[in-house]
Amino acid sequence: MNGIDSSPIRKAFELARSIENPINLSIGQPHFPCPPNIIEAMNQAAKDGKTAYTLTGGIPELKEAMAKKYISGNGISYAHPDRILSTSGISSALFLLFNALVNPGDECLVVSPYFLMYPAMLKFYGAKLLTVDESFGPADLEKFKTNKIKLIIFSNPSNPTGKVLSKEQLHALANLAEATGAFLISDEIYELFDYDKKFYSIGKDYEKTITLTGFSKTYNMTGLRLATILAEKEVIQALTTLQQYTVVCAPSITQWAGIEALKTDMSSYIQDYKEKRDFVYDSLKDHYSLEKSGGAFYFFLKIPIQDEEFIKKAVEKKLILVPGYIFCESKNFVRLSFATEWDNLKRGMTALQELASRL
Amino acid sequence: MNGIDSSPIRKAFELARSIENPINLSIGQPHFPCPPNIIEAMNQAAKDGKTAYTLTGGIPELKEAMAKKYISGNGISYAHPDRILSTSGISSALFLLFNALVNPGDECLVVSPYFLMYPAMLKFYGAKLLTVDESFGPADLEKFKTNKIKLIIFSNPSNPTGKVLSKEQLHALANLAEATGAFLISDEIYELFDYDKKFYSIGKDYEKTITLTGFSKTYNMTGLRLATILAEKEVIQALTTLQQYTVVCAPSITQWAGIEALKTDMSSYIQDYKEKRDFVYDSLKDHYSLEKSGGAFYFFLKIPIQDEEFIKKAVEKKLILVPGYIFCESKNFVRLSFATEWDNLKRGMTALQELASRL
Numbered sequence: 001m002n003g004i005d006s007s008p009i010r011k012a013f014e015l016a017r018s019i020e021n022p023i024n025l026s027i028g029q030p031h032f033p034c035p036p037n038i039i040e041a042m043n044q045a046a047k048d049g050k051t052a053y054t055l056t057g058g059i060p061e062l063k064e065a066m067a068k069k070y071i072s073g074n075g076i077s078y079a080h081p082d083r084i085l086s087t088s089g090i091s092s093a094l095f096l097l098f099n100a101l102v103n104p105g106d107e108c109l110v111v112s113p114y115f116l117m118y119p120a121m122l123k124f125y126g127a128k129l130l131t132v133d134e135s136f137g138p139a140d141l142e143k144f145k146t147n148k149i150k151l152i153i154f155s156n157p158s159n160p161t162g163k164v165l166s167k168e169q170l171h172a173l174a175n176l177a178e179a180t181g182a183f184l185i186s187d188e189i190y191e192l193f194d195y196d197k198k199f200y201s202i203g204k205d206y207e208k209t210i211t212l213t214g215f216s217k218t219y220n221m222t223g224l225r226l227a228t229i230l231a232e233k234e235v236i237q238a239l240t241t242l243q244q245y246t247v248v249c250a251p252s253i254t255q256w257a258g259i260e261a262l263k264t265d266m267s268s269y270i271q272d273y274k275e276k277r278d279f280v281y282d283s284l285k286d287h288y289s290l291e292k293s294g295g296a297f298y299f300f301l302k303i304p305i306q307d308e309e310f311i312k313k314a315v316e317k318k319l320i321l322v323p324g325y326i327f328c329e330s331k332n333f334v335r336l337s338f339a340t341e342w343d344n345l346k347r348g349m350t351a352l353q354e355l356a357s358r359l
Numbered sequence: 360m361n362g363i364d365s366s367p368i369r370k371a372f373e374l375a376r377s378i379e380n381p382i383n384l385s386i387g388q389p390h391f392p393c394p395p396n397i398i399e400a401m402n403q404a405a406k407d408g409k410t411a412y413t414l415t416g417g418i419p420e421l422k423e424a425m426a427k428k429y430i431s432g433n434g435i436s437y438a439h440p441d442r443i444l445s446t447s448g449i450s451s452a453l454f455l456l457f458n459a460l461v462n463p464g465d466e467c468l469v470v471s472p473y474f475l476m477y478p479a480m481l482k483f484y485g486a487k488l489l490t491v492d493e494s495f496g497p498a499d500l501e502k503f504k505t506n507k508i509k510l511i512i513f514s515n516p517s518n519p520t521g522k523v524l525s526k527e528q529l530h531a532l533a534n535l536a537e538a539t540g541a542f543l544i545s546d547e548i549y550e551l552f553d554y555d556k557k558f559y560s561i562g563k564d565y566e567k568t569i570t571l572t573g574f575s576k577t578y579n580m581t582g583l584r585l586a587t588i589l590a591e592k593e594v595i596q597a598l599t600t601l602q603q604y605t606v607v608c609a610p611s612i613t614q615w616a617g618i619e620a621l622k623t624d625m626s627s628y629i630q631d632y633k634e635k636r637d638f639v640y641d642s643l644k645d646h647y648s649l650e651k652s653g654g655a656f657y658f659f660l661k662i663p664i665q666d667e668e669f670i671k672k673a674v675e676k677k678l679i680l681v682p683g684y685i686f687c688e689s690k691n692f693v694r695l696s697f698a699t700e701w702d703n704l705k706r707g708m709t710a711l712q713e714l715a716s717r718l
Contacts, residue, residue: 004500029412033408033410034408034410042402042612043401043402043405046398046401047398047402049392051392051393051398051578051579051580051581052581052582053388054582080531087582089606089607091604091605091606091607094605095604095605095606099458120604121605124601172550216582220410221410222410222412222607223409223410223412223606223608223610223611223612224611224612225447225584225606226607244482245450245454245476245479245480245483246451247447247448247450247451247454247584247606248448248450248451248581251447251582251613252583253401253583253586253612254584254610259528290573295710320584348682
């Protein structure tokens with residue numbers, strides 16, 4: 001258990017509670033409420049008595065709705081309810097996958113910077129970590145072709161950088177998976193937060209992909225715990241057995257909420273975040289070296305001093321960020337979330353501009 | 360994954376769907392609906408926007424309410440919110456415990472017959488299983504005192520037998536835990552289903568006990584996924600870290616429902632089950648060799664032929680039961696659940712009487 005370090009995010013959370021009127025840009029979830037039609041559908045399910053265990057794999061109605069979504073929304077023509085498992089959020093999906101697939105000593109390739117849960121849990125299950133920077137080209141993957149890789153995992157769009165992987169990069173990862181026999185896991189929890197329409201589901205072209213789709217971020221349902229896994233039937237069967245003996249099923253009423261969520265138009269929320277993305281980029285591009293985020297709701301900001309020190313200085317301005325070292329090997333980044341109100345975001349950009357001029 | 364056999368319960372479920380008007384006595388959850396005040400509290404939480412992640416360990420309000428419940432309901436005077444973790448049901452609690460505590464080769468003692476998830480998951484995590492029959496006396500545990508036991512686990516009242524362990528038995532288990540350094544895990548999900556007022560929380564006398572308390576069975580919230588773990592602070596901290604990286608938190612709205620559940624008087628439901636327990640015993644005692652169930656809502660029926668064969672004959676009478684071999688080493692038992700309507704139960708007893716006279 002000791003290899004797991006989650007203290008920086010907890011620290012940010014505690015800081016935000018201790019500061020009066022903080023500028024909290026550390027939050028990894030949307031600032032808008034879960035749309036009321038979703039709440040209503042969930043409450044109706046509860047009133048209708050849908051409080052008992054569901055089938056382990058999820059209610060058929062949700063799996064059918066998800067199959068349609070994968071086909072029409074992601075272009076994954078082979079999607080089918082038998083290939084879908086509903087879980088208690090992406091984290092549960094990851095736990096099922098890692099626990100079922102990873103044996104001690106297995107090599108696992110993670111695209112870096114990474115969602116901090118990947119290496120933490122992979123190490124917990126005894127994996128040997130390999131990383132490749134998200135800026136990789138196909139040639140950079142050649143060196144891994146002689147490895148015996150158990151799985152390849154990435155989030156697309158990325159938490160913490162907002163990077164949307166190109167089709168060429170995704171094909172290169174799929175080729176590597178095919179060549180090494182690795183499972184390819186595409187974590188697409190931020191898929192709707194895709195500001196330049198560049199997001200691509202690699203599952204569309206590579207049928208062995210394990211595609212993870214979350215409801216938490218898109219609809220602000222993080223506390224309701226719902227995600228789905230799309231994978232080959234044999235993988236789904238193994239994960240279903242493991243789910244039966246661990247979490248049993250995703251919450252019943254949340255699954256009904258999920259069906260309603262899929263009918264909900266989120267474009268105005270996404271447009272708002274796109275404007276915020278642009279605003280952050282325009283505010284910081286002359287002060288910091290940074291890549292324009294393409295998705296999710298994060299910027300991964302390069303900073304001229306060590307992250308922990310930078311964060312201390314930011315706190316003096318009531319600004320709360322997450323240090324980059326928990327997402328990659330470098331200590332020269334901080335993660336900034338623009339999932340917040342305009343007021344807050346404007347105050348944050350002013351604080352960051354002042355900080356840059358002082359350093 | 361291949362060591363896990365859940366097919367008999369799945370088979371029972373499928374059978375029940377394929378038979379017209381079946382007598383289904385295989386169900387492991389209450390037949391009454393979740394009380395409406397609990398549904399209302401949950402729906403209100405959703406309307407109030409409580410759909411985001413909660414603290415990993417659970418909302419403080421639930422932990423405080425549970426601490427009070429442990430003190431006044433179970434007599435566990437040291438209970439405190441810092442020693443409580445809320446999880447997505449007992450199964451999640453078990454997964455957290457086994458995954459955190461069990462290393463390959465560890466010896467784990469399970470009271471038999473057992474809830475089938477215990478040996479399945481313990482074996483999955485590489486444990487070596489030791490068992491002791493639930494009829495044990497203190498002397499029967501002596502032989503384990505030289506073992507290096509990692510954990511001892513039992514459900515009290517028991518699924519599948521309805522056995523309520525005596526205070527003497529519980530003290531003997533606690534003594535063994537103390538002598539061997541094992542973690543003592545008392546799964547009390549059926550605590551309210553205690554028909555002769557004999558249930559005792561061993562946590563009251565042995566402070567190192569890990570006490571598991573579920574909401575699923577008591578309030579028919581199986582699909583809402585809520586349970587709590589009461590343990591020493593260090594254990595809770597480790598489990599909280601693991602939860603943060605796996606299930607993240609119990610469903611937010613379910614936690615609010617849990618607070619309301621604790622205020623709900625379930626005595627009329629329990630009284631109904633007590634009458635059903637008596638009815639089953641009176642109906643079968645002259646036809647089968649059976650122990651009177653003291654708790655939960657099961658009888659573990661000794662049968663004169665092999666369980667799978669018995670179950671086939673029962674199905675001819677539309678009666679659905681669960682074979683005993685998944686709960687113990689013997690093939691001469693079936694599990695019968697009396698969590699059902701009176702009509703159904705009466706039909707079931709008639710069928711079982713007829714079966715006995717034929718065998």
